[in-house]
Amino acid sequence: MTEIIHYQNFIANAFVPSDPSIEVRNPANNQLLARVPEASGEQVEAAIAAARHAQKNWAARPAIERAGYLRKIASKVRDNAERLAHLITAEQGKVLGLARVEVNFTADYLDYMAEWARRLEGEVLTSDRVGENIFLLRKPLGVVAGILPWNFPFFLIARKMAPALVTGNTIVIKPSEETPINCFEFARLVAETDLPPGVFNVVSGTGATVGQRLTRHAGVDLISFTGSVDTGSRIMAAAAPNITKLNLELGGKAPAIVLADADLELAVKAVTASRVINTGQVCNCAERVYVERKVADQFIEQMAASMAATRYGDPLAEDDLDMGPLINQAALDKVAQMVRTATGQGAEVVTGGAVAGKGAGFHYQPTVLAGCGSDMAIMRQEIFGPVLPIQIVEDLDEAIALANDSEYGLTSSVYTRSLSAAMRASNELDFGETYINRENFEAMQGFHAGARKSGIGGADGKHGLYEYTHTHVVYIQI
Numbered sequence: 001m002t003e004i005i006h007y008q009n010f011i012a013n014a015f016v017p018s019d020p021s022i023e024v025r026n027p028a029n030n031q032l033l034a035r036v037p038e039a040s041g042e043q044v045e046a047a048i049a050a051a052r053h054a055q056k057n058w059a060a061r062p063a064i065e066r067a068g069y070l071r072k073i074a075s076k077v078r079d080n081a082e083r084l085a086h087l088i089t090a091e092q093g094k095v096l097g098l099a100r101v102e103v104n105f106t107a108d109y110l111d112y113m114a115e116w117a118r119r120l121e122g123e124v125l126t127s128d129r130v131g132e133n134i135f136l137l138r139k140p141l142g143v144v145a146g147i148l149p150w151n152f153p154f155f156l157i158a159r160k161m162a163p164a165l166v167t168g169n170t171i172v173i174k175p176s177e178e179t180p181i182n183c184f185e186f187a188r189l190v191a192e193t194d195l196p197p198g199v200f201n202v203v204s205g206t207g208a209t210v211g212q213r214l215t216r217h218a219g220v221d222l223i224s225f226t227g228s229v230d231t232g233s234r235i236m237a238a239a240a241p242n243i244t245k246l247n248l249e250l251g252g253k254a255p256a257i258v259l260a261d262a263d264l265e266l267a268v269k270a271v272t273a274s275r276v277i278n279t280g281q282v283c284n285c286a287e288r289v290y291v292e293r294k295v296a297d298q299f300i301e302q303m304a305a306s307m308a309a310t311r312y313g314d315p316l317a318e319d320d321l322d323m324g325p326l327i328n329q330a331a332l333d334k335v336a337q338m339v340r341t342a343t344g345q346g347a348e349v350v351t352g353g354a355v356a357g358k359g360a361g362f363h364y365q366p367t368v369l370a371g372c373g374s375d376m377a378i379m380r381q382e383i384f385g386p387v388l389p390i391q392i393v394e395d396l397d398e399a400i401a402l403a404n405d406s407e408y409g410l411t412s413s414v415y416t417r418s419l420s421a422a423m424r425a426s427n428e429l430d431f432g433e434t435y436i437n438r439e440n441f442e443a444m445q446g447f448h449a450g451a452r453k454s455g456i457g458g459a460d461g462k463h464g465l466y467e468y469t470h471t472h473v474v475y476i477q478i
Helices: 041-060 063-079 081-092 096-118 153-166 181-191 207-215 229-242 264-280 293-308 329-344 396-404 419-428 461-468
Strands: 009-011 014-016 020-025 032-037 123-125 132-140 143-147 170-174 200-202 222-226 245-249 254-258 286-292 348-351 367-370 387-393 411-415 433-436 469-477
Touching (some): 009 041, 009 181, 032 181, 041 132, 041 143, 041 170, 041 200, 063 081, 063 096, 063 153, 081 096, 081 153, 081 181, 096 461, 143 207, 153 170, 153 181, 153 461, 170 207, 181 200, 207 229, 222 229, 222 461, 254 264, 254 396, 264 293, 264 411, 286 396, 293 348, 293 367, 293 387, 329 348, 329 367, 387 396, 396 419, 411 419, 419 433, 461 469
Parallel strands (some): 143 170, 143 222, 170 200, 222 245, 254 286, 254 411, 286 387, 367 387, 411 433
Antiparallel strands (some): 009 014, 020 032, 123 132, 132 469, 348 367
């Protein structure tokens, strides 16, 4: 991208003039890409008002008609897939292959949620009374505020918008100020369809301004947020006076348990894939490893070799890369500081362990840390970077106990050839998801949800769809 584009907020199917004030830069080389607005209070009010005005008529349409609009948008996404992938890579830093996956997965997700139009179900309940029928209906909540992260910014538009719209809600999206370009380009595609005005709206800005206005607003019926625990906690406080329903996907500190009978080649390949995907900036990727002592030396050696072979750099300047940069300077500084603290506490750098000299971008070397202990911050706090700390354990009992000893509970993984061990771990690990002998990556038909500080509610599949509804029980005495 060479042209500096000035984007505008998208309200009631119109791009609203405003003064762009937020710079968006390429994290691989720090080049300026675009400017986007910091939405004013009046523009946030206008977006919510547009969504509320449109919602009743939108909900009155048959669900299959609402689904048709999702399919139209999915088709637009596919028609623009390569251009969108390049834009995502430029502003977020993920490798181009992963950006392509994100774009195509987004289109597939829109189509998948559209398929639920004829599957939205209520219930008929048995009454205690003669001649009475009890019906449980599912109805839309109203207006949804979708607050997006920067790590998978394009897919998260669909993850929040598609179930909201197919169930009869309208939505106001706030993209991350780090990665708003793809969201405005999505809005351009929406504008090319005949989606009714106000059903889908975009306002950009920081969390301290636009985010607060959305989360404190009495006209918002559901806040769907993906991001950090600290921000999620502030959103809960902001939403409390209005008792606004929340759907929060927050942080993760996913444990990977490698037992002595594991296929080590498979384990190394899967943990590497889970650790370096999007430069480790994924809530559900492996963040810590507990390896059984019998195979610890072999696993650490193979893991170090695999991470050291990871190719990284500027994804739009080099081909066949495994990962790109971190999102910004603050993220780079945080990862570097966490590694310094860990080594100061006795952890050993087996490979990597330093900021990479890769031009003006925010690059950190793929890193493996051995000799880690459960009391170290590197084993307890979310890293969100290409660093893998490893702790040796004596057996599965110890591994499960240490894995569960966390304030997070999003995902986990186990590598073993024993069905008994896999089933026991699945029963005893206190996490929203457990992956057996594979990398950490969820399916759209599953239910992506966590325990403890990893969030409230969840996304995907039937259970994620119904997060966007409330129940209405009707008693009919005849």
